[in-house]
Amino acid sequence: MRYAGLVLKGLFVLLVFLFLDYTLPSRETVRITNTYNRLTDLGANRMFYADTGTGAVENAAGQRDIRFIDTVKPNGRPRVYRNEDTGWIWPPYFKYDSSNLQAVATDLQSTAGDPRWVSVTSYGWRVAWMTIYPNAVAITPVAGPDSDPLNWAALLILALLGLLLLLFWRMWAQFRQRTLGPAWDRVDARADAARERMAERRRGLRGWLDRRRR
Known part of the structure; x- marks a missing residue:
C-alpha cells in the first residue's frame, strides 16, 4: 500500500506538471x-x-x-x-x-x-x-x-498558485488541529475504553472457567 500511495502521488505531481507546462505561457x-x-x-x-x-x-x-x-x-x-x-x-x-x-x-x-x-x-x-x-x-x-x-506572466501565475497552495495548506492544518484532531482523540478514547471492557470480560470469563474446573 505504501508503494501504491507513492506511485499515485508521483502520477498526480506529473499530471500537474504537464498541465502547467501546457497551459502556462512561454x-x-x-x-x-x-x-x-x-x-x-x-x-x-x-x-x-x-x-x-x-x-x-x-x-x-x-x-x-x-x-x-x-x-x-x-x-x-x-x-x-x-x-x-x-x-x-x-x-x-x-x-x-x-x-x-x-x-x-x-x-x-x-x-x-x-x-x-x-x-x-x-x-x-x-x-x-x-x-x-x-x-x-x-x-x-x-x-x-x-x-x-522575462516571462513575467508565467512567474506571476506560479506565484499566485504557490500562494493559494500555501493558504490551502494552512487552512488544512488548522482544520486538522481544530476538528480532526479532537475527533480522532475521542475515537481513540472510545476504542481504548472498548478494548478495556473486552479485556475485563475476558478476565472475568477466564476466572469463571477456572472456578468451574475446580
Whole structure:
C-alpha cells in the first residue's frame, strides 16, 4: 500500500506538471519566415486545437482552416505556431485577435540576410508526430537573437498558485488541529475504553472457567 500511495502521488505531481507546462505561457525569440492558412485534418489530436465554441469552423470532411506562423530560432531550428482564438474557453487567454496577430506576424517577416527578431508568447506543445502546434498569443519585436524577455506572466501565475497552495495548506492544518484532531482523540478514547471492557470480560470469563474446573 505504501508503494501504491507513492506511485499515485508521483502520477498526480506529473499530471500537474504537464498541465502547467501546457497551459502556462512561454516566450521564445525567433525570426518569422512565413505566414499562411492551411486546411488541417483533425482527429485524435482535436483536443489540442481550439474548441468550435470559439468560432472555429470545419468543413464536411472534418478539416479546419487554420492560420500558421513559421519561424526559425537563433540556432537555426524551425518552430511552427498555430494562430487560433481561444475565446472564453480554456485556457483562459481570452484571445479574439488571431486575424490581427496574423497581420502583425506577416509584417514582421524577414530573411536570414536581414533578420528581424521577435519574441513570441504562446502556450502548448509542438509534437510533430501528433501534428500538434503551440498557439501564438502575442508577438513583440526584440533587439536581437540574444534577447530573452522575462516571462513575467508565467512567474506571476506560479506565484499566485504557490500562494493559494500555501493558504490551502494552512487552512488544512488548522482544520486538522481544530476538528480532526479532537475527533480522532475521542475515537481513540472510545476504542481504548472498548478494548478495556473486552479485556475485563475476558478476565472475568477466564476466572469463571477456572472456578468451574475446580
